[in-house]
Amino acid sequence: MSDPRYEVYEAGLIGEGMHEPPVLPAGLRRSPSGVDGLRTEHLVVNMGPQHPSTHGVLRMLVEVDGEEVVNAEASIGYLHRGIEKLAEHRRYDALGTLMDRGDYVSGIMGELAAALAVEQLLEVEVPRKAHWLRSLTSELNRIASHLVWYGTFGLDTGAMGQFLYAMRDREAILDILEAISGQRMMFNYVRPGGVVRDLPPGIDAKIRAFVDGFENVYLPEHDALLGGNEIFQSRVKGIGVITREQALAFGLTGPNLRASGVRYDVRANRPYAAYPELEFEVPVGETGDAWDRYLVRMEEMRQAARLIRQLIDGMPEGPHAAKVPKVLRPPAGEVYAAVESSRGETGVHLVSDGSEHPYRFHYRAPSLFALQALEEIVPGHLIADVVMIIGSTDVMMGEIDR
Amino acid sequence: MALDRLTGENSILFARSEQLFDYARSKSLWYLAFGIACCAIEGLMSASGPRFDFDRMGVFFRASPRQADVMIVAGTVNRKMAETVRRLYDQMPEPKWVVAMGACASTGGPFREYPNVVLGVDQIVPVDVYVPGCPPRPESVQYAFIQLQKKIAERAKERVDAARG
Amino acid sequence: MLRVADVERLVAGIEGAAASEERLGIVVRVGRGSVEETLAQLKVAGFNWLVDLLGTDTGEHVEITYHLRSYEAGQDVFVKTAVPYDGELASVWQICPAALMPERETAELFGLRLSGHPNPKRLLTTDGVEPLLRKDVAVRTPEEFRR
Numbered sequence: 001m002s003d004p005r006y007e008v009y010e011a012g013l014i015g016e017g018m019h020e021p022p023v024l025p026a027g028l029r030r031s032p033s034g035v036d037g038l039r040t041e042h043l044v045v046n047m048g049p050q051h052p053s054t055h056g057v058l059r060m061l062v063e064v065d066g067e068e069v070v071n072a073e074a075s076i077g078y079l080h081r082g083i084e085k086l087a088e089h090r091r092y093d094a095l096g097t098l099m100d101r102g103d104y105v106s107g108i109m110g111e112l113a114a115a116l117a118v119e120q121l122l123e124v125e126v127p128r129k130a131h132w133l134r135s136l137t138s139e140l141n142r143i144a145s146h147l148v149w150y151g152t153f154g155l156d157t158g159a160m161g162q163f164l165y166a167m168r169d170r171e172a173i174l175d176i177l178e179a180i181s182g183q184r185m186m187f188n189y190v191r192p193g194g195v196v197r198d199l200p201p202g203i204d205a206k207i208r209a210f211v212d213g214f215e216n217v218y219l220p221e222h223d224a225l226l227g228g229n230e231i232f233q234s235r236v237k238g239i240g241v242i243t244r245e246q247a248l249a250f251g252l253t254g255p256n257l258r259a260s261g262v263r264y265d266v267r268a269n270r271p272y273a274a275y276p277e278l279e280f281e282v283p284v285g286e287t288g289d290a291w292d293r294y295l296v297r298m299e300e301m302r303q304a305a306r307l308i309r310q311l312i313d314g315m316p317e318g319p320h321a322a323k324v325p326k327v328l329r330p331p332a333g334e335v336y337a338a339v340e341s342s343r344g345e346t347g348v349h350l351v352s353d354g355s356e357h358p359y360r361f362h363y364r365a366p367s368l369f370a371l372q373a374l375e376e377i378v379p380g381h382l383i384a385d386v387v388m389i390i391g392s393t394d395v396m397m398g399e400i401d402r
Numbered sequence: 403m404a405l406d407r408l409t410g411e412n413s414i415l416f417a418r419s420e421q422l423f424d425y426a427r428s429k430s431l432w433y434l435a436f437g438i439a440c441c442a443i444e445g446l447m448s449a450s451g452p453r454f455d456f457d458r459m460g461v462f463f464r465a466s467p468r469q470a471d472v473m474i475v476a477g478t479v480n481r482k483m484a485e486t487v488r489r490l491y492d493q494m495p496e497p498k499w500v501v502a503m504g505a506c507a508s509t510g511g512p513f514r515e516y517p518n519v520v521l522g523v524d525q526i527v528p529v530d531v532y533v534p535g536c537p538p539r540p541e542s543v544q545y546a547f548i549q550l551q552k553k554i555a556e557r558a559k560e561r562v563d564a565a566r567g
Numbered sequence: 568m569l570r571v572a573d574v575e576r577l578v579a580g581i582e583g584a585a586a587s588e589e590r591l592g593i594v595v596r597v598g599r600g601s602v603e604e605t606l607a608q609l610k611v612a613g614f615n616w617l618v619d620l621l622g623t624d625t626g627e628h629v630e631i632t633y634h635l636r637s638y639e640a641g642q643d644v645f646v647k648t649a650v651p652y653d654g655e656l657a658s659v660w661q662i663c664p665a666a667l668m669p670e671r672e673t674a675e676l677f678g679l680r681l682s683g684h685p686n687p688k689r690l691l692t693t694d695g696v697e698p699l700l701r702k703d704v705a706v707r708t709p710e711e712f713r714r
Contacts, residue, residue: 049486050436050467057438057483077691078483079439081506082516082706085699089515089706097512104440148443167451185440185537248616248638251665262638269641334591336619336634336643349621349632362621364634372668398439401691482693515706518692518699 056397072378079401087361092328100186103399106145109341111190116337117348118192121330130194135274136311139304144173145342156391194321215305236290240389250373254344260288266340290392365399424558428551434470435463438477441504441537454540467493478506505536613637617663622673658684676700
């Protein structure tokens, strides 16, 4: 191996043991049905990590019998970059920057989870306005995140137009969030004690205009474009069914859990920020198939728009952050704080030893649990449906690998 | 049209083949749809969305490395991913270019302290353009493509000069 | 709302199990051998939802925390156990299938052996990577990452 192109392999930069044949777990799996008792040779198909429809660097090893999936295994870690380890070397107010890059399309909610955990340790009282600003940015971010899901889910079914419409509306939200926080994606807006800055002047009118348009024109348009499409409906209805029992057993949260008929939403069941004072509905599905997950997320966008309207109308006066020391040294202790992000319950399990760095920081990623449920529900489907099922659960590799 | 600008009033153009091919290449830089992390949302998704609309510059995505000219490394590359990045690069046909998008792909970014993270994708594949930012705005990626076009034009000139001797 | 005494009653028959009220919530500390039994008993009592599983390097051993939730009662219980370094993490996937991937991740990042797991392969990193979440594995220094 004297070829300079292979130096990287020799330098040990590239890992070993990547191409061993998959050892597939037994016991949990369904047995292959087969058609008329006909058995063909099983074939292991590799999807990813570079694949147009795996939503990031997910690698699925799918064992197929003809067209039918017999076994599926998710291989992850292609984006493992040590958020939990690095947090032990960051100060408490910098945890938000890491959380932003975990679930990178709904950054505000990740920051909020970290901030809530630190505040629990510090026992600091957050001003009412900060609560409202946190909820407002969270809901804006939720719509932006669901729009990314909506656009890419449509791409998985073979449609293209809805992606462009979703991106158009997402840009409108990113403009608002950029005006509020200063960045398009990595906001770093929510900090322990409150938020970084108050709303810029004149932004309420912008948000109102966006919500009016979104609720009355754009969202019905989105729903008609994709959900009203017969091809889309026939492709997603009845596939990827997650029963209520499976959903609870695999620890699903968020829209995936609610689509299976469990009415659990952190915003309603363990309210945080401004949610105790707000009115909203928690939509649930019936069968737990991909179509139900679609309906639940569309309804969530509607509810988010409703929340934004309430938040803008009732925005209280006052300071946007509590006074906290520059260097935070929370007393020793262990806490868990959770928020309802767009993918489910994003939790932060924080252990402090009294120093200025966390002793242990654990990020509970909702997508990780959705992903292991995928391994269970994908077998029995046709191979063409695999990307649809992955798309319908809206897994985010940034937070799975952390 | 662009060809008119080259040929003027006459409809005949004398050009060296290298020059002509490189001109065509610089106007149709197809990138590989290979989003690794956060930067992919900005550099690949927003970029192909309606506001930034890279398609109008002849820049759009290809799902297969065998049809792609440019690889935008958009995200943190770790030791498990490194082999895949190199494989995809090896699968792309010549000539090919690499854009290291964002702090992670350039140096390891905010994750450089983690021993599992590769300190910049230039340790694995040769990089032509680095784009700073975390994540860079889609405009920055547009600028990166303009720089890449300049680089290709320069290369064409060098090759013609070399042929002339 | 369940109180500590109620949880104590739930785990009464289990050897070495002690429930206490901590800042985190109700924490049940058990020996390594009786984790499965504890989780099974709590599951019968409604704590059938494994929300999270994590390890913590305490300096003496790896502390594994099982975060359980009862959907009906709307309450959380944390079960904690200590596993020595290079020790064995016994899988609980037959009681809580949600533990399948978090267990693989915890075992890998803390350098534990995983027993009773249907697929005990490495999850996140390639072979030869040290247990990265251990406190004795250092991160890169500025001299190392500045090229």
